[in-house]
Amino acid sequence: MTDPRRHIPRTDTLLACFAEAARTLGTATVKAAIMAAQQRARAGEIAPSEVASAVAAALPSGPRRVINATGVVVHTNLGRAPLSPAARAAIDAAAGTTDVEFDLATGARARRGRSALAALAEAVPDAGGVHVVNNNAAALLLCALAFAPGQEIVISRGELVEIGDGFRIPELLRSTGARLHEVGTTNRVHLRDYADAVGPSTGFILKVHPSNFEVTGFTSTVDIAELTGLGVPVIADIGSGLLAPHPLLPDEPDATTALRAGANLVTASGDKLLGGPQAGLLLGDADLVERLRRHPAARALRVDKLTLAALEATLRGPLPPVRQALEAPVDDLFDRASALSAKLRGAGIDADAVRCVAAVGGGGAPGVELPSAAVSLPAEYAKSLRLGEVAVVGRIERGHCLLDLRTVHPDDDSLLVRAVLG
Ligand SMILES: *Cc1c(COP(=O)(O)O)cnc(C)c1O
Secondary structure, three states: OOOHHHHOOOHHHHHHHOHHHHHHHOHHHHHHHHHHHHHHHHOOOOOHHHHHHHHHHHOOOOOOOEEEOOOEOOOHHHOOOOOOHHHHHHHHHHOOOOOOOEEOOOOEEOOOOHHHHHHHHHHOOOOOEEEEEOOHHHHHHHHHHHHOOOOEEEEEHHHOOEEEOOEEHHHHHHOOOOEEEEEOOOOEOOHHHHHHHOOOOEEEEEEEOOOOOOOOOOOEOOOHHHHHHHOOOEEEEEEOOOOOOOOOOOOOOOHHHHHHOOOOEEEEEOOOOOOOOOOEEEEEOHHHHHHHHHOOOHHHHEOOHHHHHHHHHHHHOOOOHHHHHHHOOHHHHHHHHHHHHHHHHHOOOOOEEEEEEEEOOOOOOOOOOEEEEEEEEEOOHHHHHHOOOOEEEOEEEOOEEEEEHHHOOHHHHHHHHHHHHO
16 A cells, blocks of 8 residues: 555645745745645645645735725725725835935935825815825824823814724824813714813814714704814814815815814825825914924824825826715616626526615715615625635625625726626
8 A cells, every 4th residue: 555645745846836926925935835734744634635725725815805895985994995006006116216205306305205295285275284194093193292292182072983993083192191171062062162171271172073973963063163263273183085075975074175164284084085095194284284294203103105105196196996986977887787797697697786875984974875786696695705716895785795886996897707707
């Protein structure tokens, strides 16, 4: 009887099979996976014929490409805004050595990210100064450190927001040593509440957009314009990063409107409705922005060259995918759903085009329903699609797996068909 272990594939044979993987992962990683799989075969845990697939399964995969068919336009768990082709190209160009902090004309040091900052300033002419940090949470942190050290931040009880994953804006602010002076009640706050709270120990008033919930019924809030008369800076966290009003999202705050109303500073995310990379935007009074920029903590919160490149390309370039998804006419989506379903039915799959409702998500425009269309499949497809070569994440609704096309780029339609066909 021959020993089956004699059939275990040799290391150099396996290395040749996984040469492609070794180019991205490095030979050491691939070799370690090969040796581990061979060892399992020697120990009798797997058959010699299973060694190659065990190596493939053990290799680190890195982040997987996912098609977002959830109908949630800004999906935090799926990486929020997908970048535009222009932003991807800009990242690629900036990935090597680049002039991020260097003036090629004079050969001298230059302001870091100046062209990205110029693009942001051009996009929001009402802002006297602009600055970019790691994310909106970092923007708020920097404001608290710079403008309320050992002081109070006045904030409405209706705006003590938990952002997600257990992170809460009030706790973030308190972590800087600032104290929160809460005013009003969960549902109602009045100008006199703010006026009573403001005093010598006030650093600033913070308005936080309740971007992931709605309070309806007996409610009242105080507008930015009313707060500007109280003698302390007003900072508005608008959340989703709209720079100007958007006709489809009339209740979503935007930077231009907030600044025109008199906000001294606006903070926002780069990777929500702006459709760019993760970033925190700070826009407003030039002197306040300069103080933020000069604060020692600014260095710890600064963005890298790739973010600056992607942000500039998002601001200057064509409409990013998030905005395309938001603005796509529903009839176009239904036509695509019909065409895709017909193809799938032709292959014997029980698919149908259906009308449905998509959402903005990701901490923006809560309660806004976006009319949409989807390919409806039997529910069992949900899991196999998630585990496919290109992962597709849909949603289960009324016992069906819906692939909502509002969040799928039209260029990915054929990929989607292939994923369903398996
Ligand atoms: C999303 C959000 C944040 C957090 O922004 P990040 O960029 O994820 O740090 C803060 N405030 C509001 C109102 C938000 O909607």
